[in-house]
Amino acid sequence: MSQKKITINDVADEAGVSVTTVSMVLSGKGRISTATAERVNQAIEALGFVRNRSAAMLRGGESGVIGLIVRDICHPFYAEMTAGLSEGLEAQGKVLFLTQSGARGQNIDRCFDSLAAQGVEGIVLGGGAENAAHLVGKAREQQIALICASRASSLDETDTIRPDNLHAAKMATEYLIRRGHHCIAWLGGSGSSLTRAERIGGYCATLMQYGLPFRSEWIVECGRQQRDVAALTEQLIHQHPTITAVLCHNASVALGCYFGLQRTGRTIGKGAVDSYYGQQMALVGFGDVPEAELTDPPLTFVTSSAREIGRSAAQRLLQRMADRQGAVQSVILPPILIERGSA
Known part of the structure; x- marks a missing residue:
């Protein structure tokens, strides 16, 4: 039978100290009393804990x-x-x-x-x-x-x-406005995401700057699963057919939105904006991925290089x-x- 591997948590429990204290004793860093260090070392010996080679090297x-x-x-x-x-x-x-x-x-x-x-x-x-x-x-x-x-x-x-999330969202929103889009929706991200909050802040601020409508029902929260995003996109466009552009929280959402827009019968691209249901739709995402160039048309992105x-x-x-x-x-x-x- 294989013996259970002794972990740093086991040592901490045996010595009656925190994991942080054990880590400091192992690495030789921090201010630890002689008595505490001795207690940790006794626990290590008693349990047969194998000291990490990197931690031992650190002492020298x-x-x-x-x-x-x-x-x-x-x-x-x-x-x-x-x-x-x-x-x-x-x-x-x-x-x-x-x-x-x-x-x-x-x-x-x-x-x-x-x-x-x-x-x-x-x-x-x-x-x-x-x-x-x-x-x-x-x-x-x-x-x-x-x-x-x-x-x-x-x-x-x-x-x-x-990255500058606020400025990125302002850049994307202004880009769409200058191309004639006045009804711009937001799709994706979790309500608890600080990245999303910063981006939506830039999006809303830019709409207000240009005197354009801001409607909470045009802001849709969702995850990264493309099938779910596509379904939500269809629902959004059917309920609000005046929308002519969508900003997508990340690359996965943008790809899902692309497929959803296709199902609505809209044409995705740079054509002129009109007031009919078969109108041209614009799609911009944040982040960019190689797959963005495989769609027809390829997807526009605003990004700060993660690499x-x-x-x-x-x-x-x-x-x-x-x-x-x-x-x-x-x-x-x-x-x-x-x-x-x-x-």
């Missing part, structure tokens, strides 16, 4: 390991961001260790403690930072460099790399590791419009 120097916490690596934004981050770190001889905190960031503490136990030099929070304010103190206590590379939220006293955000995060983390007392920086990357045929 740098581990070369960087941690990343994201909610879901399958999300296109974070997949691209991870690629850019890895490129930037590997060029400097660092290795990226990836963890996922869950759809709501519910496992973020477990991820942090696991990375700390690995002896990481730094951690990049790639999402869910609104639930992570307490990690700033934990990282400082354990002498782990911490930065935030997120689509929306940021942490006080922490370096942040992020570039990852590269910038790598650069900033390396700077923070070299200068722990330097001024906190907030880097906001501007959006760009990728104009194709759908708007």
Whole structure:
């Protein structure tokens, strides 16, 4: 029979201390009393816990390991961001260790403690930072460099790399208005998403700036499943046939909306806007994916390069590791419009 693997949590329970305390003892970082350290080491010996090689290396120097916490690596934004981050770190001889905190960031503490136990030099929070304010103190206590590379939220006293969601939505909305669209709907995103809130803020502000109608029923919340998005798009257009353009929260929503608009009989593209049911529809999404060029017409997007955000995060983390007392920086990357045929 295989023996149960002893974890850092088991050691913490045995010693009667927190997982954070065990992590500090393992890495040799932080301020731990001799008595507490001895109690933790006794628990390690009693349970037969195998010390992590990276944590042991850290006592003699740098581990070369960087941690990343994201909610879901399958999300296109974070997949691209991870690629850019890895490129930037590997060029400097660092290795990226990836963890996922869950759809709501519910496992973020477990991820942090696991990375700390690995002896990481730094951690990049790639999402869910609104639930992570307490990690700033934990990282400082354990002498782990911490930065935030997120689509929306940021942490006080922490370096942040992020896209300009408000400006991106203003850019997309104004682009449609200048092409003659006055009835513009919003599709996608969760009501709890800070990214969505920032984008909708830019969308509404631009409508008001141009004196155009804002109607709450034109703003539809939904997930990323394209079949569901397509059905919601059909319903939206049938109920509100005056809509001539749709802004989509992300690339998956934009693709689902594309199929839904086709089912309504509308023509997607740059043609003139008219007042009849068979009118031309414009479609703009946020984020961009390679599949956007496979539709007919190809989809127009407003995007801040997720890969570039990852590269910038790598650069900033390396700077923070070299200068722990330097001024906190907030880097906001501007959006760009990728104009194709759908708007």
